Amino acid sequence: AKLAGRNGLQFFTPSVQERSIRSLRLTNALHQAIQRGELSLEYQPQLELNSNLIFGAEALIRWTHPDLGPVSPSEFIPLAEMCGLILPISQWVMAAALQDASAWRALGSTPLTVSVNISAVQFDHGDLVSMVIDELHAEGFPPDRLELELTESVTLADPEKALAQMEQLYAQGIRLAIDDFGTGYSSLSYLKRIRAHRLKIDQSFIRDLVINEDDQAIVSTIVGLARSMGMRTIAEGVETPEQLALLRKLGCDEIQGYLLSHPLPQEAFLEFIKTPVPF
Ligand code: C2E
Numbered sequence: 376a377k378l379a380g381r382n383g384l385q386f387f388t389p390s391v392q393e394r395s396i397r398s399l400r401l402t403n404a405l406h407q408a409i410q411r412g413e414l415s416l417e418y419q420p421q422l423e424l425n426s427n428l429i430f431g432a433e434a435l436i437r438w439t440h441p442d443l444g445p446v447s448p449s450e451f452i453p454l455a456e457m458c459g460l461i462l463p464i465s466q467w468v469m470a471a472a473l474q475d476a477s478a479w480r481a482l483g484s485t486p487l488t489v490s491v492n493i494s495a496v497q498f499d500h501g502d503l504v505s506m507v508i509d510e511l512h513a514e515g516f517p518p519d520r521l522e523l524e525l526t527e528s529v530t531l532a533d534p535e536k537a538l539a540q541m542e543q544l545y546a547q548g549i550r551l552a553i554d555d556f557g558t559g560y561s562s563l564s565y566l567k568r569i570r571a572h573r574l575k576i577d578q579s580f581i582r583d584l585v586i587n588e589d590d591q592a593i594v595s596t597i598v599g600l601a602r603s604m605g606m607r608t609i610a611e612g613v614e615t616p617e618q619l620a621l622l623r624k625l626g627c628d629e630i631q632g633y634l635l636s637h638p639l640p641q642e643a644f645l646e647f648i649k650t651p652v653p654f
Pocket residue numbers: 419434435436447448449452468492493494554555578611612613614631632633634638
């Protein structure tokens with residue numbers, strides 16, 4: 376303990392303790408979050424660069440704790456995954472997203488796609504395929520307007536089981552996107568077997584794209600790879616016109632990010648799609 380000094384144990388221990396107390400508190404509160412109506416969804420629009428049209432939106436979960444205020448999904452989704460609550464939460468997300476997206480359909484001229492994030496845990500436990508199909512039926516929603524965003528980590532625990540479920544979803548006409556592409560651990564040979572429709576280029580490659588030639592090479596390679604395998608590419612985390620111009624040049628198909636819009640509550644999203652794209 377003496378050797379650890381000022382920057383050692385004494386500094387480290389309290390913050391770990393504090394974090395785990397918060398995690399416990401959040402996990403307990405999460406059990407009631409659905410029933411108490413504390414969860415909501417926001418939608419971030421996605422733009423197709425060729426047509427300059429909004430083609431869909433990603434559903435992103437929000438949780439407002441009565442005392443602690445807004446809690447980031449980056450914080451509570453991992454907790455929900457650890458305690459199994461991810462299954463009922465994901466079902467709530469699916470039902471709510473399909474219901475909201477039905478309202479977009481009633482309003483818009485072009486049919487919009489809604490993208491829903493799926494946790495790797497859902498591939499290991501629970502019945503992802505029948506949950507999704509049941510919710511589609513319940514809402515009378517066309518399967519080819521639903522996209523599931525999966526990360527490469529779904530193939531980590533049990534690749535065959537995950538790939539079989541992806542096949543079943545694909546066979547239903549449901550769209551599949553590989554989220555955070557380029558940051559995962561699965562090998563390219565899985566990509567060959569995953570029949571995804573879209574690769575989402577992780578925002579870590581977009582952040583410094585304009586000044587970093589390595590990032591440009593990576594994005595250009597991902598675009599070429601996707602194209603040769605019949606997939607589309609979407610860049611996430613696009614914040615500046617310079618990034619957008621470069622992504623057009625590199626042949627990226629679609630973008631999503633603060634430049635176009637922050638994630639919006641349903642009412643604001645409905646307003647957004649009524650107005651022309653700002654550039
Ligand atoms: P993700 O799926 O990679 O989502 C993209 C994140 O980037 C979102 O954060 C979004 O708000 C943020 N973002 C969008 N545009 C920009 C931009 O231009 N710049 C920057 N810096 N960030 C941008 P958010 O909403 O906090 O979600 C964080 C993560 O939580 C998501 O990452 C996803 O992994 C997870 N998540 C969110 N909703 C759900 C859900 O319904 N189910 C599951 N399983 N996970 C979810």
